[in-house]
Amino acid sequence: MERGMTADQVLKALWRRKVLVGAIVLGAFAVGAAIVLSQQSVYEATAVVRVQPQRPGEEMVQRTVSELVEQRLLTVRQELMARPVLQRAIEEMNLYPEIVSEAGMEAAVNRMRKDLTVRVEGESAFELTYAHTDPNVAAQVANRLPQLFSEQALKSRQEQAARATKLFEDEIVALSKSVTEWEKKIAQFKVDHIGELPEQLEMNMRGLERVGALLQTKSEELRVAEARRSDLARARNAADSEAGRLEAAEHSLTQGLVAARSSWTADHPEVKRLSQELNEMRERRKDAESRQWAERQERARVSELIATIQKEIEGLHQQAKGYQERLDRTPQWAHELGVLNRDYEIARAKYQSVVSRRVEAELAQDLEVKSAESLFNVVSPAGVPVAAARPDRMSGLLISFLIALGLGVLVGVVLEMRDDSIRDTQELRDRLPLPVLAVVPNMQGKVEKRVLMPASGVRNGVASPSSSDSPLN
Structure with a gap:
């Protein structure tokens, strides 16, 4: 039957069964020692990488990459554990060939994740530790992974900067078309409403004033011409009367001369007197008719001048009416042109802003390329490890011995408790x-x-x- 045992009884029981307990202890320790000694040595190599801040560059150029490079430390473990980085390292350094050939790349990547440890140190550094059975391979991988990470991070930043530049370029093309269309609309509007635009308001007002002054001048000329025509009309009646009177007198003298010649000879004094008077009357008639013709020409000229002045005055009235209509329509076109100019200025301002941003984006992209080498600095490169990190054989042997000893004691105690002697x-x-x-x-x-x-x-x-x-x- 089972019963409780004191420490002295346990020691006595173990002593009575010392051979069995010793055999169990030795056998269990031999098995544990064999397991510990048969495990493959694993070496760990550690590299420390520091991230350089980019504040001076941001003061000179507005960066298009919004994420600070220091912020990548928050996700550095996830990025280093990502498949692209690990797969590239496996392919470059031919890691885990058996796993790759038997289970594929995904299994090799999962195995590498187990062998990789990433710890963030402070605010601008991280520590990378890689474990492998070959110390040289462990050191090579620990030194290569930060390079792959920096290349991936820099490539991502450069691609982001390039995308921002491309976005600005596409936006510039669209805005350029918009600005051109607005310019065409404004130009066509000015062509359609030429002479009635706000910038021509002063010109139209001066033109209206000039036409008004010309109207006054022409009105005065018309008044003078009409007065002249009135004078000529009155003079025409007098001239007509004189010419008629002289013509009647010439006719009487002609009749008298014909009667005298029928009565006397040509040398007769009366005939000579009548002939002389007839010649003088004829000259006076011709002179009167000449003056009458000149007056008629003057009257025709004055009438024509009056018609011309009246036509000019009518044209000036039409010009004044046109200028006045332009001045009346100017406020309407000023409002519509103002709306067009406002939209055009908005599109133009956006275009200029995007152009300046595109220039900054190109500078930022160049800065990303030029500052790529200084962003990630390996403070402490990984060296070839001398001692294995695991397994700890001394601790393993000690644990194996303690387990074996405990097993022997347990067997001895159990046998003693089941012994009824x-x-x-x-x-x-x-x-x-x-x-x-x-x-x-x-x-x-x-x-x-x-x-x-x-x-x-x-x-x-x-x-x-x-x-x-x-x-x-």
């Missing part, structure tokens, strides 16, 4: 509520053995008052 007087008193009458020593050999005789009977050389037997050793 009575080995001393105290145990007998504890287990049997009977008095002990005598102890008979075991006389076999040189070693003295005592035999206890309970009152109930005798067993194995011990007297007992009962017929029940109990083995004694």
Whole structure:
């Protein structure tokens, strides 16, 4: 039956079964030591990388990459553990060839994630540790992974800067078309409403004033011409009367001269007098008719001048009306042109702003390329490890020994607890509520053995008052 045991009883039980316990301890330790010693040595190489801030560059040029390079430390572990970086490292350095050939690249990437440890140190540095069975490979991978990470990060930043530049270029093309269209609309509007535009308001007002002054001048000329025509009309009646009178007098003299010539000879004084008077009258008539013709020409000229002045005045009135209509329509076109100019200025301002941003984006892109080498600085490159990081064989052997020892003790204690043998007087008193009458020593050999005789009977050389037997050793 099972029972509790004290520490002395455990020690005695282990001592009685020392051979079995020792064999178990040695066997278990041998197995554990074999397992510990058979494990392959793993070496760890560590590299420390520092991220350089980019503040001076941002003061000179507005960057198109909004993410600060220091912020990448927040996700550096995820980026280093990402498949693109690890797969490139596996392909470049031919890592895990057996896994790649048997299970594929994904399994190799998962295995490399287990062998890789990334820790952020401070605000601008991170530590990368890679474990491998070959110390040289561990050092090479630990030094190469930061380079791959920096290349990937710089490539991402440069691509982002290039995308921003391309975006500005596409926007410039669209805005340039918009600005050109607005310019065409404004130009066509000015062509359609030429002479009525706001910038021509002062010109139209001066033109109206000039036409008004010309109207006054022409009106005065017309008044003078009409007065002249009136004078000529009055003079025409007088001239007509004089010419008629002279013509009648000439006719009378002609008749008198004909009568005189019929009565007298040509040398007669009366004939000569009448001939002379007739010639003088004829000259005077011709002179009167000449003056009458000149007056007629003057009257025609004055009439023509009056018609011309009247036509000019009518034209000036039309010009004044045109200028006035332009001045009346100018506010309407000024409003519509203002709306067109406002939209044009908005499009033009956007175009100029995008052009300036495109220039800054190109400068930022060039700055990203030029500052790429100084963003990530390997503070402490990984060296070839000398000692294996794991397994810790001394600790493994110690643990194996402790496990083996515990197993031996456990086996000894379990066997002792399942053993019902009575080995001393105290145990007998504890287990049997009977008095002990005598102890008979075991006389076999040189070693003295005592035999206890309970009152109930005798067993194995011990007297007992009962017929029940109990083995004694």
